[in-house]
Amino acid sequence: MLENNESAFVEFREVSKTYDGSTLSVQDFSLSVARGEFVTLLGPSGCGKTTCLKMLAGFEEPTGGEIFLNGRPVGRVKAHKRNIGVVFQHYALFPHMTIAENLAFPLEARGVSKDAIATGVKRALDMVQLGQFADRRPAQMSGGQQQRAAIARALVFEPDLVLMDEPLGALDRRLREDMQYEIRRLQQRLEVTMIYVTHDQGEAMVLSDRVAVMNEGKIQQVAPPEVLYDEPTTLFVANFIGENNRLDGQLMEWGDDLCRAKVHDAGVVQAFPVAVREGDVHTSLTIRPERVELNPTPGSVANVFEAVVRDVIFLGDHLRIHAELLGNSQFIVKIRNIVGQGAVLPGDTIKLGWLATDCRALDAAAPAESTLAAPN
Amino acid sequence: MMGKSRTQALLLALPLVAFIGITFVAPLGSMVLRSFHDPLVAEILPKTVAALGEWDGGALPPEGVYALLAEELKQARADRTIGRLATRLNRQASGLRSVVSGTGRRLARQGAPPWAEALPRMNKAWGDPEVWHALAQAGRRVTPTYYLNALDLRMDADRGVTQQPEAKRIYRALFVKTIGVSLAITLLCLGIGYPLAWFIAHSPPRRGRLLLVLVLLPFWTSLLVRTTSWIVLLQQQGVLNSLLTWAGIVADDQRLTLMHNMTGTFVAMTHVLLPFMVLPLYSVMSGIQPVQMQAASSLGARWPRAFRRVYLPQSMPGVGAGCLLVFILAMGYYITPALVGGQSGQLISNFIAYHMQTSLNWGLAAALGSILFVAVLMLFLLYDRVLGLDRMRLGS
Numbered sequence: 027m028l029e030n031n032e033s034a035f036v037e038f039r040e041v042s043k044t045y046d047g048s049t050l051s052v053q054d055f056s057l058s059v060a061r062g063e064f065v066t067l068l069g070p071s072g073c074g075k076t077t078c079l080k081m082l083a084g085f086e087e088p089t090g091g092e093i094f095l096n097g098r099p100v101g102r103v104k105a106h107k108r109n110i111g112v113v114f115q116h117y118a119l120f121p122h123m124t125i126a127e128n129l130a131f132p133l134e135a136r137g138v139s140k141d142a143i144a145t146g147v148k149r150a151l152d153m154v155q156l157g158q159f160a161d162r163r164p165a166q167m168s169g170g171q172q173q174r175a176a177i178a179r180a181l182v183f184e185p186d187l188v189l190m191d192e193p194l195g196a197l198d199r200r201l202r203e204d205m206q207y208e209i210r211r212l213q214q215r216l217e218v219t220m221i222y223v224t225h226d227q228g229e230a231m232v233l234s235d236r237v238a239v240m241n242e243g244k245i246q247q248v249a250p251p252e253v254l255y256d257e258p259t260t261l262f263v264a265n266f267i268g269e270n271n272r273l274d275g276q277l278m279e280w281g282d283d284l285c286r287a288k289v290h291d292a293g294v295v296q297a298f299p300v301a302v303r304e305g306d307v308h309t310s311l312t313i314r315p316e317r318v319e320l321n322p323t324p325g326s327v328a329n330v331f332e333a334v335v336r337d338v339i340f341l342g343d344h345l346r347i348h349a350e351l352l353g354n355s356q357f358i359v360k361i362r363n364i365v366g367q368g369a370v371l372p373g374d375t376i377k378l379g380w381l382a383t384d385c386r387a388l389d390a391a392a393p394a395e396s397t398l399a400a401p402n
Numbered sequence: 403m404m405g406k407s408r409t410q411a412l413l414l415a416l417p418l419v420a421f422i423g424i425t426f427v428a429p430l431g432s433m434v435l436r437s438f439h440d441p442l443v444a445e446i447l448p449k450t451v452a453a454l455g456e457w458d459g460g461a462l463p464p465e466g467v468y469a470l471l472a473e474e475l476k477q478a479r480a481d482r483t484i485g486r487l488a489t490r491l492n493r494q495a496s497g498l499r500s501v502v503s504g505t506g507r508r509l510a511r512q513g514a515p516p517w518a519e520a521l522p523r524m525n526k527a528w529g530d531p532e533v534w535h536a537l538a539q540a541g542r543r544v545t546p547t548y549y550l551n552a553l554d555l556r557m558d559a560d561r562g563v564t565q566q567p568e569a570k571r572i573y574r575a576l577f578v579k580t581i582g583v584s585l586a587i588t589l590l591c592l593g594i595g596y597p598l599a600w601f602i603a604h605s606p607p608r609r610g611r612l613l614l615v616l617v618l619l620p621f622w623t624s625l626l627v628r629t630t631s632w633i634v635l636l637q638q639q640g641v642l643n644s645l646l647t648w649a650g651i652v653a654d655d656q657r658l659t660l661m662h663n664m665t666g667t668f669v670a671m672t673h674v675l676l677p678f679m680v681l682p683l684y685s686v687m688s689g690i691q692p693v694q695m696q697a698a699s700s701l702g703a704r705w706p707r708a709f710r711r712v713y714l715p716q717s718m719p720g721v722g723a724g725c726l727l728v729f730i731l732a733m734g735y736y737i738t739p740a741l742v743g744g745q746s747g748q749l750i751s752n753f754i755a756y757h758m759q760t761s762l763n764w765g766l767a768a769a770l771g772s773i774l775f776v777a778v779l780m781l782f783l784l785y786d787r788v789l790g791l792d793r794m795r796l797g798s
């Protein structure tokens with residue numbers, strides 16, 4: 027008990043899970059969530075996010091490790107005793123009940139009096155603006171309304187912890203953005219602790235206090251959104267969050283805050299060593315497209331290379347240049363559209379430069395490119 | 403355009419209509435017709451029957467009717483139709499078979515008017531007004547006799563419709579028994595089939611498929627083979643009794659009678675009809691997402707409450723379909739009770755088959771069949787009223 031993190035309301039401690047006895051769907055999963063915090067599990071589909079929620083909710087048992095809720099291990103606590111509100115991926119509203127009956131269900135299970143149920147249901151429905159839909163069945167409502175009903179049902183019994191599994195996955199974009207805002211507002215107003223699952227990085231960024239990026243059952247990095255973007259610690263995160271350019275190189279020199287790597291047998295790139303250690307040979311260097319400067323003032327940046335322009339796309343507030351640089355034929359540069367910037371045309375040879383601190387030396391890409399599969 | 407395409411559609415549907423007409427409506431119609439339409443007596447004794455129609459129903463018919471009967475009986479004997487006539491009249495009032503055939507034989511050799519005296523001399527039954535009433539009844543082309551018989555009733559000359567004598571009342575009790583047995587078998591099938599279907603529907607896909615094949619396996623085996631295998635298992639020298647005796651649970655001279663009685667009918671019919679319960683249940687249950695039960699438990703419901711409030715209501719369409727199917731099939735089943743039911747395990751269908759094949763009383767068979775049909779139809783409508791046929795699902 028004493029070794030528990032005092033402020034952790036939910037804690038996964040080295041949890042792992044296998045369904046078939048051989049492949050680990052979740053591996054060495056450790057995560058602490060403070061009371062009132064909004065934490066998102068973000069990762070491509072199949073990476074084990076739902077499995078984590080199911081273990082926390084009590085639908086699946088961890089194969090290894092332990093989960094703590096409010097400082098107590100929950101291994102022996104049955105799902106119906108955990109008092110966790112869950113919003114399922116496909117809503118899981120009860121189709122044979124009206125919305126009001128759906129919302130009354132958890133209150134009835136808790137033996138709440140009839141009057142209290144009626145007021146509780148009404149309040150929860152008003153909270154998600156579904157007041158006039160109380161007597162409809164789920165099949166008679168739109169996807170967005172069903173979604174709100176599912177959220178109301180998970181909140182109506184006032185749980186301390188709410189889990190949501192890709193709740194907005196089936197909605198169109200406009201609705202999704204409205205709902206994101208609504209979910210965040212509700213979470214802050216009710217001060218519930220939220221663990222939210224999505225494969226949409228934008229959603230994770232908008233909603234969360236902290237994001238845990240997962241891949242293949244493992245946590246890659248847990249950090250607030252802006253840190254994830256600016257300071258990814260693994261190649262997976264660097265590629266998964268936002269856009270990034272990647273240069274694969276061989277480490278030549280290694281230091282505490284600077285390293286040098288040879289790329290494409292041509293150039294030596296100076297970078298900030300994030301996930302490389304002395305003795306490593308291969309590394310992947312990443313540079314955000316907006317941190318690359320066109321025709322930098324000589325001496326102002328450590329890295330300057332020549333590139334051949336392949337394509338220029340005009341996007342109003344900025345230009346997007348696709349160029350070939352140090353063997354990377356898809357090197358992307360975003361340049362603010364400022365008057366006076368010389369015109370760039372396909373076929374031109376230009377100079378591109380960036381700071382050593384903007385170039386992060388991360389773990390080497392696996393030989394097969396599969397881990398870099400685009401997020402979906 | 404519209405009219406043309408409609409005509410076309412109707413023409414295209416014509417073979418279907420014809421098919422349904424030939425295979426469904428026509429046989430059913432002719433069966434129902436047979437249960438109340440019986441022209442046999444009116445065709446063999448047309449003049450007698452016509453004359454009896456004028457008869458006031460007093461003491462005895464006049465000489466003219468006697469004369470016509472004598473003439474037509476002679477003719478019937480010559481045409482060799484008198485046997486059928488005797489059988490038919492015997493159903494109207496037992497004993498008439500020998501009266502008719504005996505009188506026919508004598509008429510061929512002797513007899514002269516006045517017939518009103520000659521006939522009662524040949525057989526004194528002809529002096530009994532009851533017999534003439536029976537003849538008049540039988541002469542009607544449209545007759546309630548079969549329905550009355552099927553309901554253990556008969557028509558008396560003076561008292562109108564009355565109960566059959568105690569010893570001859572069988573069908574009403576049999577209908578009640580058939581309904582009771584069918585209900586019990588339906589409940590048994592539901593009790594076994596529901597957990598089984600649950601288990602199959604929520605098994606991992608591979609195991610689920612395997613189990614489903616096992617449930618379907620009986621469909622690929624002849625019904626006779628399945629029923630016979632129950633005989634092997636259940637008879638007094640059969641596998642089950644031998645096992646029980648071997649284990650010392652039952653003494654050798656006290657082997658259980660598990661078949662040729664109601665037990666046999668129950669066991670074998672439950673087995674034969676179980677797939678019809680499991681299949682609709684399975685198809686409905688496999689459409690119920692496991693996440694529904696997870697949602698219920700995450701909302702604080704223990705398993706019994708979750709089952710009662712969330713799972714059971716969603717599986718009801720399958721329960722309804724399965725029960726209706728099994729019940730209707732059980733009402734009409736006859737091979738299995740015939741083979742393993744013995745004397746006490748016979749149901750209404752066995753008697754229908756008996757009258758079809760052995761006693762050749764097709765009219766009664768048709769009346770019993772029509773009553774069964776109407777009973778099933780009414781239960782079907784009741785089901786529709788209570789549960790709604792549109793909610794019934796055989797597939798998801």
Ligand SMILES: Nc1ncnc2c1ncn2[C@@H]1O[C@H](COP(=O)(O)OP(=O)(O)O)[C@@H](O)[C@H]1O
Binds near residue numbers: 045070
């Ligand atoms: N019930 C299950 N049985 C077997 N394997 C499962 C089961 N549920 C999930 N998996 C496997 O576990 C991995 C993680 O699944 P999941 O947690 O659903 O991923 P996510 O929610 O991130 O898409 C996947 O490879 C999936 O195939």
Ligand SMILES: [Mg+2]
Binds near residue numbers: 076191
């Ligand atoms: Mg998932």
